[in-house]
Amino acid sequence: MQQERLRRAMMFMPGNNPAMLQNAGIYGADTVIFDLEDAVAISEKDAARHLVASAIRRLKYPCEVAVRINHIQTPYGLEDLKAVLPAQPDLIRLPKAENARDIRDVDEIIAAAEKAHGFAPGSIKMMAAIETAKGLLQAYDIATASPRMVALAIGGEDFVADLKTTRSKEGTELFAARSHLLLAARAAGINAIDTVFSNVNDEETFIAETKLIKQMGFDGKSVINPRQVRLVQEIFTPTEKEIRQAERIIAAYKDALEHNSGVIALDGKMIDTPIVIRAERVLAYAAAVRR
Amino acid sequence: MINAVGRLIPDAIKGIAPVRPYAGPFAAVPAGRTAGPKLRANNPGSDKLMKSIDQAIEAAGLRDGMTISFHHHFRNGDFVLNQVVEAIARRKITGLTLAPSSLNDINDAILPHIEAGVITAIETSGARGKLGKLLTSGKLAKPAVIRSHGGRARAIEAGELKIDVAFIGAPCCDHYGNINGIEGRSACGSMGYAMVDAAFADKVVAITDNLVPYPATPISIPQTQVDFVVILDSIGDPAGIASGALRISRNPRELLIAEYAAGIIEHSGYFRNGYSLQLGSGGASLAAARFIKEKMLARGITGSFGLGGITAPMVEMLEQGLFQTVFDVQDFDVSSIQSLKNNPRHVEVSASYYANPHNGGPAVNNLDVVILSATEVDVDFNVNVITDSNGVIMGASGGHSDTAAGARLAIVVAPLLRGRLPMVIDRVHTIVTPGETVDVVVTERGLAVNPRRTDLIGNLKGSGLPVMSIEELRQIAYDLAGRPAEIRVSDEVVAVVEYRDGTIIDVVRKPL
Structure with a gap:
C-alpha cells in the first residue's frame, strides 16, 4: 500500500546546489525534497528547476524523491512543474496550501504530464504544507482534494508568523495547529509530517521536539540537515521490547485467524484490530531500520 | 624493471644506487649492522x-x-x-x-x-x-x-x-x-x-x-x-x-564516512578488550573517534593502546580509561601535549619504535586497527597520498604505509569524489601504500573490502553496512563524474617513493 511508505525524515536540499543534489541520496533520508521555493533566490529559479530535473533523470536516488515547487499562484509554480514533471519525481510538495482548488489545479497538471510522457496515471504523488491559519482550517479538504495526496505537513515558521507569535522551545504555539493537522491527515488516511527545526546545532531541543511530535502521532519530520536524519530515525526506531511485543501480537493474530478463534488474547489482554495495526506499524519501522 | 605492484622502475636512476624494486611488503630481508655516529668526546669543562x-x-x-x-x-x-x-x-x-x-x-x-x-x-x-x-x-x-x-x-x-x-x-x-x-x-x-x-x-x-x-x-x-x-x-x-581546541567535523559527508569506518571496526572481529587503534589526522578519521568511543562505551570494551600522531580524541579516550596506554610519536594539538606532560600512561616513542620495519619490532606490528586517509585509491587497493590530480607532489607519505603494513585492519577513508574528480579509480598515479596491505576502502557511498580478506568479508555480512566491490565503487564515481584522463608524464624521474623497507615502490615522473 503506497501510503504505508515510511516518511520519518524528509530532508530538504536546495535545488540550486549541484554538490548537494549529487550527494542527497547518501544520508539515509526516507525522502529527499529538492527545494525550488524558499531556498532558491528568484534569479536562480530557472537554473534550479532544470538542475533538479536533470538530477532526477540522471542520478539514482535510493529513496523517495520529492520536489517542493513554488506556489501554483506565483509566476514560478507552473514553470517548476513544466520542468520537473517530465523527470517523473515521486512526489510534488506544494507550499502554503490554503484550499482544495490549489491541490486540484496541480493534480490536473500532473495528470496531463503523466499522460503526455506515458507515466502510469497516479504515479506521481502530492503532499501539501499548511503554513497559515486559513490553510489549517481547510486541512481536511486539502488532504482529500486529490487521490494523489499522501501527506500533510506543517510549515511552522510561516504558520507561527501568521499566528502573530514566535517559536518557543516547548512549541506551545504550535500545539493546536499540530493537533488539528494530525486529525485532518488521519481522517483522510494520509501521513502527517512535522515542521523543520532550523537550529541544526541545538540537538537537544531538536530531539525533544521530535519525541513530542512522535508521541502526538506524527509520521515524520521535515529536516534541513543530514545530521538531523539519523536523530529523527533513532527516535522513530522501535525498541527491541516493542518489536518483540509486536511480533507476538502478529503471531497471536495469525494463529487466531488460522483457528477461527473469535476473541484473541495475549497475556490476558484482548487483541483487537487497532492493536494489530499498531503492531504492523512497529514492524514496518523496524524493517525500515534494518534496511 | 616491473616491481611487485606492477610499476615500471628504471634500472638506473641518477643518484639512487642500488635501485631495488619493491618485491612485497615483507620481502626485503635486512643484512649488516646498524650504522652509528662517529665517536666523539666532550671533556669536563667543555662548553656546548x-x-x-x-x-x-x-x-x-x-x-x-x-x-x-x-x-x-x-x-x-x-x-x-x-x-x-x-x-x-x-x-x-x-x-x-x-x-x-x-x-x-x-x-x-x-x-x-x-x-x-x-x-x-x-x-x-x-x-x-x-x-x-x-x-x-x-x-x-x-x-x-x-x-x-x-x-x-x-x-x-x-x-x-x-x-x-x-x-x-x-x-x-x-x-x-x-x-x-x-x-x-x-x-x-x-x-x-x-x-x-x-x-x-x-x-x-x-x-x-x-x-x-x-x-x-x-x-x-x-x-x-x-x-x-x-x-x-x-x-x-x-x-x-599545535592547534588549540580541535573542532570535530560537522561536514555530513565526513561524518557519514566516519560512521561507516566505526561500523567496520565494530563488526570486524578485532573490536574486543585489549584491541589497539590508530586514528589519522584527517576530518573523517578524527570524526570516527566519536562513533568508536560510543561503541566502546556501549559494549564495555577497553583497548590496550592508542598509537600515532596523537590528537585530542585519543587523549579523551585515554583519560576516560578506554585505552590503557598511548604511544606518541607526534602531537597535533595542545591537549595532546598537555597529556604527554601530565599522564604517565601517555608514552613518548621514537619514529623507530613507532614504525621502523627493520628493528626488533615496531609498535605498528601490534596495531589492530588503523584509519588512514587517501588522495586516491585504485581497484587493486593501492593508495596514493603524495601526488595530486596533475601529478604534482602535494602530500606526505607519513606513517601511511607503515601502519597499513603493521595493522591487522587498515581502513582507508576518502570521499568518492573531490570536486569533479573520482577518488576510486583504475590506477593511482603514484603508489605509496601497496593494496596488499589495505583491507577496506570507505567512501560516503559505500565501502569495499579487499578480496584477500575473505574473513573480513564474512564478518561484515549482516552488519547493515553498504559493502560492495571496489569496481562497483569506481563505477559509481565514473558514472557521476566520468573516467579521469591519465596524467601525461615525461620519462624524467623527479622523485622516488621508497617503501618502508628501502625498495622502490614507485617513481614520480615529471608531468608534461
Whole structure:
C-alpha cells in the first residue's frame, strides 16, 4: 500500500546546489525534497528547476524523491512543474496550501504530464504544507482534494508568523495547529509530517521536539540537515521490547485467524484490530531500520 | 624493471644506487649492522653553548655536499629550518642534501636557496605547495627521495641516510643538551622523529628559545647525543605548532564516512578488550573517534593502546580509561601535549619504535586497527597520498604505509569524489601504500573490502553496512563524474617513493 511508505525524515536540499543534489541520496533520508521555493533566490529559479530535473533523470536516488515547487499562484509554480514533471519525481510538495482548488489545479497538471510522457496515471504523488491559519482550517479538504495526496505537513515558521507569535522551545504555539493537522491527515488516511527545526546545532531541543511530535502521532519530520536524519530515525526506531511485543501480537493474530478463534488474547489482554495495526506499524519501522 | 605492484622502475636512476624494486611488503630481508655516529668526546669543562647558528655550523664542521636534517614537530610554526638554511647560505656552503622528517608550507621560504644551489637534494616524507612543485620540477641534482616515517628511521639506522649534522628545534633544553618537547612556549610534545636523528647524526645541534637550568627533565633526547646548543629568541610560532581546541567535523559527508569506518571496526572481529587503534589526522578519521568511543562505551570494551600522531580524541579516550596506554610519536594539538606532560600512561616513542620495519619490532606490528586517509585509491587497493590530480607532489607519505603494513585492519577513508574528480579509480598515479596491505576502502557511498580478506568479508555480512566491490565503487564515481584522463608524464624521474623497507615502490615522473 503506497501510503504505508515510511516518511520519518524528509530532508530538504536546495535545488540550486549541484554538490548537494549529487550527494542527497547518501544520508539515509526516507525522502529527499529538492527545494525550488524558499531556498532558491528568484534569479536562480530557472537554473534550479532544470538542475533538479536533470538530477532526477540522471542520478539514482535510493529513496523517495520529492520536489517542493513554488506556489501554483506565483509566476514560478507552473514553470517548476513544466520542468520537473517530465523527470517523473515521486512526489510534488506544494507550499502554503490554503484550499482544495490549489491541490486540484496541480493534480490536473500532473495528470496531463503523466499522460503526455506515458507515466502510469497516479504515479506521481502530492503532499501539501499548511503554513497559515486559513490553510489549517481547510486541512481536511486539502488532504482529500486529490487521490494523489499522501501527506500533510506543517510549515511552522510561516504558520507561527501568521499566528502573530514566535517559536518557543516547548512549541506551545504550535500545539493546536499540530493537533488539528494530525486529525485532518488521519481522517483522510494520509501521513502527517512535522515542521523543520532550523537550529541544526541545538540537538537537544531538536530531539525533544521530535519525541513530542512522535508521541502526538506524527509520521515524520521535515529536516534541513543530514545530521538531523539519523536523530529523527533513532527516535522513530522501535525498541527491541516493542518489536518483540509486536511480533507476538502478529503471531497471536495469525494463529487466531488460522483457528477461527473469535476473541484473541495475549497475556490476558484482548487483541483487537487497532492493536494489530499498531503492531504492523512497529514492524514496518523496524524493517525500515534494518534496511 | 616491473616491481611487485606492477610499476615500471628504471634500472638506473641518477643518484639512487642500488635501485631495488619493491618485491612485497615483507620481502626485503635486512643484512649488516646498524650504522652509528662517529665517536666523539666532550671533556669536563667543555662548553656546548654557541653564540649563534653560524658559530654552531662552523663548530659542527658543515661543508659542501653534506647532509643536514631537521624534525617537523613544529609543523607550520617552524622557525628553525628556515633560519638554519639562511645561515648556511650566508656561509656560502653549497650542494647540501636536505633531509627533514617532513616539510611544511612555512618552509617555502628556503626556495631561493634551493634555486641558488645551497640545497641540491631532498630526502623527506613529502611536501606541499611551492616545495611540492619544486620537488616535481626536476630542478634538483637528483630525484627527491620520499620515505615513510618508519622507512626514514630504517634508512638512518641502516646508514642509507647518513646525517652529517642534525639541527634539532628544542622547546626545552639545558646548556648541556638535554631536551624535551613538553615545556616552553614552543612546546610540541613528543620529539619522536628527532630522536632518531639525534642518535645517528655525526653532529647534533640543539636550537632552543627556552634554556632551563641544568638538568632539563624529563629527558627525551639526552646530552650524550648533543654536541652544541644555540639559543634563539624564537624557534617557532605556537599557533602553527599545535592547534588549540580541535573542532570535530560537522561536514555530513565526513561524518557519514566516519560512521561507516566505526561500523567496520565494530563488526570486524578485532573490536574486543585489549584491541589497539590508530586514528589519522584527517576530518573523517578524527570524526570516527566519536562513533568508536560510543561503541566502546556501549559494549564495555577497553583497548590496550592508542598509537600515532596523537590528537585530542585519543587523549579523551585515554583519560576516560578506554585505552590503557598511548604511544606518541607526534602531537597535533595542545591537549595532546598537555597529556604527554601530565599522564604517565601517555608514552613518548621514537619514529623507530613507532614504525621502523627493520628493528626488533615496531609498535605498528601490534596495531589492530588503523584509519588512514587517501588522495586516491585504485581497484587493486593501492593508495596514493603524495601526488595530486596533475601529478604534482602535494602530500606526505607519513606513517601511511607503515601502519597499513603493521595493522591487522587498515581502513582507508576518502570521499568518492573531490570536486569533479573520482577518488576510486583504475590506477593511482603514484603508489605509496601497496593494496596488499589495505583491507577496506570507505567512501560516503559505500565501502569495499579487499578480496584477500575473505574473513573480513564474512564478518561484515549482516552488519547493515553498504559493502560492495571496489569496481562497483569506481563505477559509481565514473558514472557521476566520468573516467579521469591519465596524467601525461615525461620519462624524467623527479622523485622516488621508497617503501618502508628501502625498495622502490614507485617513481614520480615529471608531468608534461
